[in-house]
Amino acid sequence: MCVNKISLNLNPAFSVLLKMTGVQQEGDDQSVSLHLLKQKMADFAKERNWDQFHSPRNLLLAMVGEVGELSEIFQWKGEVPKGLPDWKEDEKVHLGEELSDVLLYLVRLSDICGIDLGKAALRKVELNAIKYRASKNYGTNDDSTAEMCG
Numbered sequence: 001m002c003v004n005k006i007s008l009n010l011n012p013a014f015s016v017l018l019k020m021t022g023v024q025q026e027g028d029d030q031s032v033s034l035h036l037l038k039q040k041m042a043d044f045a046k047e048r049n050w051d052q053f054h055s056p057r058n059l060l061l062a063m064v065g066e067v068g069e070l071s072e073i074f075q076w077k078g079e080v081p082k083g084l085p086d087w088k089e090d091e092k093v094h095l096g097e098e099l100s101d102v103l104l105y106l107v108r109l110s111d112i113c114g115i116d117l118g119k120a121a122l123r124k125v126e127l128n129a130i131k132y133r134a135s136k137n138y139g140t141n142d143d144s145t146a147e148m149c150g
């Protein structure tokens with residue numbers, strides 16, 4: 001599989017962000033590649049002469065800040081049902097924006113650190129499958145059944 005063509009299904013709110021930033025989606029199915037996001041973030045920084053600010057530490061702190069903003073959306077709500085059926089449309093748009101900020105900083109951080117995020121994530125999925133074998137962990141999330149892997 002070509003890692004650069006790994007696709008993520010993103011919240012519809014992300015299409016608003018893409019339009020605002022002039023980013024065009026690849027196709028009509030709202031799938032966006034990590035490669036496209038990486039390139040768009042690199043262009044965004046270069047056009048503003050912001051490469052100087054996009055250091056690993058700065059990007060990590062920016063991402064953590066955005067995780068905080070994402071957490072605020074859920075703060076004090078108690079548990080919420082999957083699909084967020086009771087949320088207003090503007091709340092979902094806001095959620096999409098904060099999720100996107102986290103993703104974009106993560107993509108940029110990975111790029112600046114020279115990590116191929118798609119490749120690393122695929123490898124991790126494979127490691128997870130070995131550590132948490134379906135046959136031993138079906139229906140349980142007790143990690144005492146996890147296997148060590150070196």
Ligand SMILES: Nc1ccn([C@H]2C[C@H](O)[C@@H](COP(=O)(O)OP(=O)(O)OP(=O)(O)O)O2)c(=O)n1
Pocket residue numbers: 044050053069100101104105
């Ligand atoms: N130095 C910067 C500043 C911003 N961004 C990009 C990445 C994020 O997607 C978004 C973050 O912008 P803000 O810091 O304005 O954060 P918010 O959009 O969350 O705004 P606010 O914090 O006012 O809610 O912009 C960036 O790449 N580099």
